[in-house]
Amino acid sequence: MSRPKTQPYHHGQLREALATSGRALLEEKGIRGFTLRECARRAGVSHAAPAYHFASIDDLLAELATRGFDELAGAMAAEAARADGSATGQLVAQGIGYMAFAAGNPALFQLMFSREANRLDTAPLAAASEAVRALHAAAVETAIPHASGEIKQRMTDFAGASMHGFIALVLESEIGGKDSSRALKARGLALLSVMAETVVRVGA
Amino acid sequence: MSRPKTQPYHHGQLREALATSGRALLEEKGIRGFTLRECARRAGVSHAAPAYHFASIDDLLAELATRGFDELAGAMAAEAARADGSATGQLVAQGIGYMAFAAGNPALFQLMFSREANRLDTAPLAAASEAVRALHAAAVETAIPHASGEIKQRMTDFAGASMHGFIALVLESEIGGKDSSRALKARGLALLSVMAETVVRVGA
């Protein structure tokens, strides 16, 4: 019976199960409605079972945020991989991946970029969010390889702020409250296009 | 004794006191650490006293968010009033007011633009946030009065996304983790400047 030794016992995959049910719960109830006990309930274990895998509810939230950043980086990289070779290609493609992830996981996205997550700041979480930042910086580097360091920093600020701000405002329905998803996508693309062109123009 | 009849009794100004202590508590503990009972404690009343003034904890949070939007609009308008007459003046000045408010009230700012606040959505809250949006749209209008409606909308998206995204990322220390406040201000101003120039250029 050569079972992988990482499936030890009773429930076996509790950590994974909690991350999964937690993620769903977060999207359903929002950050304020998120409870450890409901999370455990959905995983089919007693309310104190999570304690062995997560030191506290904040620890579980940190794990969710960390996985979110990993997935976000994946989404950005996947889009970027199929971008054309133009100067703005990477930047726009990554932006599409970024916005798509946010739109698909609004509550998780907000958790990742919330002050609460900042307060948690475990090492893996910091590393995962740093990876996303690095990916973004690389896209700017590709767009304006010959610009000065200061310009590159300014344009990284600018590009990151534009794409993050747009989707953040959309999620809060501060932008396009009643608009269709299709119309919002068009507006998002238009924004990314203006953003990328500006980066290249200023960085030239 | 012609006291204003709106100062009725015991504590008298409980609603105000709760809004004040609630705001401070929110900044201290964050949205997850915010509790009605602690709020009441700080106002010097029993744990159930708030119920008379606020139907629920969400109702109190909605009030805080509403006041936040009012104050944000005030900050934007105050900065804009002392702007020069250039095309980009209003836009940059409002952006400064916007970022200054966010930097001074990070937790409140995040509450205002959180999915939770969206869920609350009382009429006054919707009106207050709409007022901020209108102020911003007016600044874009001033910058590019002759552009088409679609361009104006796109540039409103763009300008709002840039300024909101930048300060949002700063608050989460996703931008400039260890930088001084002075350096961050410079980066914010640089961003606003690029943003405003782009609006005018594209809208021309």
Add this chain to the structure above:
DNA sequence: CTTTCAATCTTGACGTTGGAAAGAGGCGAA
């Protein structure tokens, strides 16, 4: 000035939460 009375606050209770402590159960090593 006394009497009402409605608005405001307090007390006490209920169900739920996060977390700690202690015990039960099963798996792998000896």
Add this chain to the structure above:
DNA sequence: TTCGCCTCTTTCCAACGTCAAGATTGAAAG
């Protein structure tokens, strides 16, 4: 088989939001 550790359950506690009931007060009415 026995032992010991890892995993989960049970039980308990303080604190939470909310409700219901009672107490307190300022001010209007007589």
